Amino acid sequence: MNDRYEQWQAAERLALTLIEGGLQRMAARTLAVFLFTDQDSVTAGEIANRLEASAGSVSGAIKSLATVGLIERLPSPGSRREHYRLRDDAWATLFTSQNTVIQAMLQAAAAGIAATDEGDPARQRLAQMHVFYEFLLGELPALLHRWHQQTR
Amino acid sequence: MNDRYEQWQAAERLALTLIEGGLQRMAARTLAVFLFTDQDSVTAGEIANRLEASAGSVSGAIKSLATVGLIERLPSPGSRREHYRLRDDAWATLFTSQNTVIQAMLQAAAAGIAATDEGDPARQRLAQMHVFYEFLLGELPALLHRWHQQTR
């Protein structure tokens, strides 16, 4: 096989998975294009064509992907179109962006503990939650370090 | 402080954080009640009262939380109401539920690789993605193991 249709299918399926993972629909589909293109870099217009989506929504998707650090703008020599491509450490970046969620959970737990009294069962539950996310937050840097070591 | 209002505020804020983390709105608010209640267990009716939500939506939230394994139904002695409570390993469970996302990513990457040809740059990108999620999937069991050791 390995034909165009199969690739398109795989790309759309991957986009669905990314949506499950929390990305917005259009951002996910755009990211899939960055993965599956046979070019080194793509422009907003090319993405809009391939996805049959409006230039507006593609622009928004690119902006959000760039903000999270998944793609990067390339210096575009002799062209008025902006070129973008997937960054090398995109997946680690995507994973790392969850650290902010974890920190938010940690803070929420701490706030809850502060708002409850000594003997309250709620305080115990919140404390358990706090301990877990504290543990997680401590583990993640080491995990990413192992990853970077492995790639070298 | 430590008054009721402060607790309600902390609970709602935590619910918002949980929503950020991917839970549905009502499920998140319900989970917050389970955390902040001063009782050992709560009924659907109590949750509906506290959240000022309909019995219907609470029922749906409880069902989804129970499905993911965050709460458990208690044997309710001498009462016709069902009692629920937060499970001990709720947070680890919530975290673990992301493994399925990771596995889905891995499979999506594999499908993409299979759909591309040897020299295609897309295949390289997909391979990078595959390697990363493979690494992640390998690390998580060990991480959870360290967690369980630490709690003992």
Added chain:
DNA sequence: CCGACTTTTCGGAAATTTCTGAAGAGTCAG
């Protein structure tokens, strides 16, 4: 079995998210 009470189910409404299309801003060649 019946009656009182609680929970679940489900169709439709409400609210939110997401996308489009058009107008405007930016950029480069000539």
Added chain:
DNA sequence: CTGACTCTTCAGAAATTTCCGAAAAGTCGG
């Protein structure tokens, strides 16, 4: 400076998600 082309912004439309409320189903004491 002008014209051609591309990208961005934003208000409104479309689609999806989420919630409520009524009716059905389940459960327990009597």
